[in-house]
Amino acid sequence: GVTLPNGLSLRTDRETRASITEAVNALEAGLMVAPIPWKLEAGWVDLTHADLKGIASAVAAHVQAGFAAERTVQAQIEAATDLSAFDVSAAFAAALSA
Secondary structure: OEEOOOOOEEOOOHHHHHHHHHHHHHHHOOOOOOOEEEEEOOEEEEEOHHHHHHHHHHHHHHHHHHHHHHHHHHHHHHHOOOHHHOOHHHHHHHHHHO
């Protein structure tokens, strides 16, 4: 998941990403009207179109950063000659923060 600068915490699983995308698309097509009630783990919030677009952007950036870090770590694993000392968690954290 990801925590936004305003403190909202969101899951970033496929189902949540699809729901966010669906809501943004529905607003843009005029099928829904903001504010949109949205249920988070911490409770309900009302989101504007701008809120949802910002959330979609932040979630997409978070997911892409995770994939990029995973790809980096995979390359490190494949290049390693001795995996006994390789710390996957530390390598992923380093790649994610890079």
